[in-house]
Amino acid sequence: MENRIKEYRKQHKITQDELAKAVDVTRQTIISLENGKFDASLKLAHRLAHYFGISIEELFIFEEEA
Amino acid sequence: MENRIKEYRKQHKITQDELAKAVDVTRQTIISLENGKFDASLKLAHRLAHYFGISIEELFIFEEEA
DNA sequence: CTAAAATGTAAAATGCACTTTACATTTATA
DNA sequence: TATAAATGTAAAGTGCATTTTACATTTTAG
Numbered sequence: 001m002e003n004r005i006k007e008y009r010k011q012h013k014i015t016q017d018e019l020a021k022a023v024d025v026t027r028q029t030i031i032s033l034e035n036g037k038f039d040a041s042l043k044l045a046h047r048l049a050h051y052f053g054i055s056i057e058e059l060f061i062f063e064e065e066a
Numbered sequence: 067m068e069n070r071i072k073e074y075r076k077q078h079k080i081t082q083d084e085l086a087k088a089v090d091v092t093r094q095t096i097i098s099l100e101n102g103k104f105d106a107s108l109k110l111a112h113r114l115a116h117y118f119g120i121s122i123e124e125l126f127i128f129e130e131e132a
Numbered sequence: 133c134t135a136a137a138a139t140g141t142a143a144a145a146t147g148c149a150c151t152t153t154a155c156a157t158t159t160a161t162a
Numbered sequence: 163t164a165t166a167a168a169t170g171t172a173a174a175g176t177g178c179a180t181t182t183t184a185c186a187t188t189t190t191a192g
C-alpha cells in the first residue's frame with residue numbers, strides 16, 4: 001500500500017525526525033513508511049492524518065480489488 | 067480503540083460469518099474486532115469501511131491524545 | 133570546501149493482528 | 163421444546179508493525 005507521507009511532510013516543511021516526534025514513533029518508522037517497507041497501523045495512520053489535517057483516505061492509497 | 071462494526075453489521079442485516087467472508091478474514095477476526103480484543107490493520111479497516119460504504123473515520127472511534 | 137543536518141540501511145528484538153481448530157453458549161425457528 | 167444458526171471462548175502459531183542501536187550516505191549551509 002502506498003502513501004503520501006513524504007509529500008505531505010515536505011508541504012509542511014518538517015524533517016522525518018520532527019514528524020516522528022509529532023506522532024510519537026521513531027524516525028525509523030517514518031523512514032520505513034515513506035519508503036514503503038510496511039504499512040502503518042490504524043492508530044498511527046490516524047495520528048499521521050490528524051497531524052496533517054486530512055483524512056486517512058487522503059493520506060493512504062488503497063488499491064481496490066480482492 | 068472502539069469501533070462501530072457490530073452496529074453497521076446489524077444495520078446491513080448480515081452475520082459475522084458473512085461479513086468475514088465479504089472482507090476476506092476469518093470469523094474469529096470479526097468477533098475479536100467487535101468485542102474489542104484488538105484493532106484492525108489499516109488494510110482491513112479500509113475493506114470494512116468500504117464494504118459499509120463509509121469512511122474509516124466513521125467506522126472507528128479514535129480517542130484523541132497521546 | 134567542509135561541517136552539520138537530514139536521510140538511509142541493517143539487523144535483532146518485541147508486541148500485536150490475524151489464522152486455525154475445536155468446543156461452549158446463546159438466540160432464532162420449526 | 164428440540165434443533166439449527168449465530169455468537170463466543172481458548173490457545174497455539176505466523177507474519178508484520180514498531181523499536182533500538184549503530185553506522186553510512188546524501189543534502190544543506192557557513
